[in-house]
Amino acid sequence: MGEKIRVTATEFSLIHLLTLHNEQVMSYDELIDELWKGEDDVIYRRVNYHIFNIKKAILKTIGGTKTNTERIKNILVVVPGRGIMLNLKDEELIINRQHACTSVS
Numbered sequence: 572m573g574e575k576i577r578v579t580a581t582e583f584s585l586i587h588l589l590t591l592h593n594e595q596v597m598s599y600d601e602l603i604d605e606l607w608k609g610e611d612d613v614i615y616r617r618v619n620y621h622i623f624n625i626k627k628a629i630l631k632t633i634g635g636t637k638t639n640t641e642r643i644k645n646i647l648v649v650v651p652g653r654g655i656m657l658n659l660k661d662e663e664l665i666i667n668r669q670h671a672c673t674s675v676s
Contacts, residue, residue, distance in 0.1 A: 589657035
C-alpha cells in the first residue's frame with residue numbers, strides 16, 4: 572500500500588533477514604542464531620513477540636480491518652513447529668534503511 576511503518580532495530584533486522592529468504596520458511600533456530608548471536612537466554616517467544624509487533628505496526632498504519640488482518644497473516648506466515656516465512660513478491664517490498672522503516676505495497 573506504499574505506507575511506511577516504524578519498527579525497532581531488531582524488528583527491522585528480522586524483516587530484512589526474512590526478505591533475504593523471501594518465500595522460504597526460516598526456522599526459529601536460524602532466526603535466533605542470526606539476530607541474537609551468542610545470547611543464551613533467547614527463546615522462540617522472543618521471535619514471536621517481534622513478529623506480533625511488526626504485524627501490529629503494519630495494521631496501525633493501514634487499518635486493522637478484517638481484510639487487512641488476513642492479508643498480514645498471509646504476508647508474515649507463522650508455520651507452527653517450523654518457523655516464519657515472509658510471503659511477498661519481490662516488487663511488493665521496499666526497504667528504506669536510511670529511515671529504518673519498511674513499506675509493504
